[in-house]
Amino acid sequence: MIRCKNLCAGYGRRQILKEITWQAEPGKLTVIVGPNGSGKSTLLKSFMGQTDVCHGEVYLDGRPLSSWSSRETARRVSYVPQSRNEVNLSVSRMVLHGRFPYVAYPRHYTAEDYDKVAWALERTGIEELRDCLISELSGGERQKAYLAMALAQDTPVMILDEPTTYLDISCQLELMELLKDLAGEGKTVLAVLHDLAQGLQYGDRMLVMEKGEKVAYGTPEEIFESGQLDRVFGLAVHAGTHGQGKKHYWFERK
Numbered sequence: 651m652i653r654c655k656n657l658c659a660g661y662g663r664r665q666i667l668k669e670i671t672w673q674a675e676p677g678k679l680t681v682i683v684g685p686n687g688s689g690k691s692t693l694l695k696s697f698m699g700q701t702d703v704c705h706g707e708v709y710l711d712g713r714p715l716s717s718w719s720s721r722e723t724a725r726r727v728s729y730v731p732q733s734r735n736e737v738n739l740s741v742s743r744m745v746l747h748g749r750f751p752y753v754a755y756p757r758h759y760t761a762e763d764y765d766k767v768a769w770a771l772e773r774t775g776i777e778e779l780r781d782c783l784i785s786e787l788s789g790g791e792r793q794k795a796y797l798a799m800a801l802a803q804d805t806p807v808m809i810l811d812e813p814t815t816y817l818d819i820s821c822q823l824e825l826m827e828l829l830k831d832l833a834g835e836g837k838t839v840l841a842v843l844h845d846l847a848q849g850l851q852y853g854d855r856m857l858v859m860e861k862g863e864k865v866a867y868g869t870p871e872e873i874f875e876s877g878q879l880d881r882v883f884g885l886a887v888h889a890g891t892h893g894q895g896k897k898h899y900w901f902e903r904k
Contacts, residue, residue, distance in 0.1 A: 789816030
């Protein structure tokens, strides 16, 4: 369980988040949306202890995040940022890094660790890339490898910042279905998305942010009906149903 209470946070003297009180729901895929600069990534980083908190608190499993050691936190929360520095490792070796919170130095990996890596590679569909160097991968393949590393970490909470970056549309939908499945298996999944249509279609919950504040939270249907997306993004958001009875969304500038 991860939540924040009256959270004000940012970087140095620059405050981004303003009095945010919110709680992620276990077993749900929560999509976080908002215009550029609204504080979405900063909120995720606050959940990882990577911002300067000037007021309020982040709680993990009922305890202040600051009271957990980095190893304890890493056993409970995995994080896939927008971008990472390129590493000169094979895919399987990098995914194995997801097991760091469970092994002591010097690292001696167990059969369970290698099983988790194999499972993560299979879930992300990149088993055939296991021996390739990260530097040899396309942007989309690299993104899947980072996701596999987070899966191998096997945490109850997964936090992803723009996880569909670099992916073609087919892989984007595949990823969203995977995140939905992981939430259905009981994980708490938080994902910042720029694609509102995907957020409305796949999210179980949607958090809307604007200027560092939480402005709406609820099911995608509730958020759509509230008109907050129209106001925050300056759009006319429309919904329809295609022949198979599935809802879809489209947008027009006002």
